[in-house]
Amino acid sequence: xxxxxxxxxxxxxxxxxxxxxxxxxxxxxxxxxxxxxxxxxxxxxxxxxxxxxxxxxxxxxxxxxxxxxxxxxxxxxxxxxxxxxxxxxxxxxxxxxxxxxxxxxxxxxxxxxxxxxxxxxxxxxxxxxxxxxxxxxxxxxxxxxxxxxxxxxxxxxxxxxxxxxxxxxxxxxxxxxxxxxxxxxxxxxxxxxxxxxxxxxxxxxxxxxxxxxxxxxxxxxxxxxxxxxxxxxxxxxxxxxxxxxxxxxxxxxxxxxxxxxxxxxxxxxxxxxxxxxxxxxxx
Numbered sequence: 245x246x247x248x249x250x251x252x253x254x255x256x257x258x259x260x261x262x263x264x265x266x267x268x269x270x271x272x273x274x275x276x277x278x279x280x281x282x283x284x285x286x287x288x289x290x291x292x293x294x295x296x297x298x299x300x301x302x303x304x305x306x307x308x309x310x311x312x313x314x315x316x317x318x319x320x321x322x323x324x325x326x327x328x329x330x331x332x333x334x335x336x337x338x339x340x341x342x343x344x345x346x347x348x349x350x351x352x353x354x355x356x357x358x359x360x361x362x363x364x365x366x367x368x369x370x371x372x373x374x375x376x377x378x379x380x381x382x383x384x385x386x387x388x389x390x391x392x393x394x395x396x397x398x399x400x401x402x403x404x405x406x407x408x409x410x411x412x413x414x415x416x417x418x419x420x421x422x423x424x425x426x427x428x429x430x431x432x433x434x435x436x437x438x439x440x441x442x443x444x445x446x447x448x449x450x451x452x453x454x455x456x457x458x459x460x461x462x463x464x465x466x467x468x469x470x471x472x473x474x475x476x477x478x479x480x481x482x483x484x485x486x487x488x489x490x491x492x493x494x495x496x497x498x499x500x501x502x503x504x505x506x507x508x509x510x511x512x513x514x515x516x517x518x519x520x521x522x523x524x525x526x527x
Contacts, residue, residue, distance in 0.1 A: 412517025
């Protein structure tokens, strides 16, 4: 049983800001490269970091006494106290202006830009949009919007489609990997993410009702934008992404791309070939 969702109260959080600073270290770059199946190398001062290294920087740190049952900090503070128990990234958009580099001191200014409520097949949904501006000593490096979704517990099985899934889309470019629990653990550690759905199998199956550990949305997005940059030889100017369905541990997943010239369509897919996250990159 959750408290009643009071949208007028929650919308009082719109406009709130938060600032945090961190340093891009060579060790962080090595660890993130390894997690993204990139060549690890020996990064030196001035070397470019992976495109989404900012998701590993200046993450909020709370004492154990302030964590909720799901491993997230208790509600309130910078993010609004949405009284729905499930919380995930729904999607977002990133504008890449300059690379973050080893040795950079990076500052992130965050602002709550919007809070909306919708009703979906699994019940009530609350979307919180957060705008981030990430700067380096050279100026603004990244502008970003993150969309976080809060939803009710249960309804996962009922929300599953009864009709057969459509045939998997074809891809011009594809890489495959295994969603190993160690991969999920590494990314949780890099982002200081205590959310139990990514590492606690008893919690995710018995409390939240999913069939297994859940692959991080940001990690899927990181794989997509890195593939786009590798195929074109440079980072896109803009990259938008949205979650389609959960991707679970223990199976093969793919990173896919179709280059349309002006844009590149990207998606991750489960072992049945069905998309789990979709993205679009533009140069």
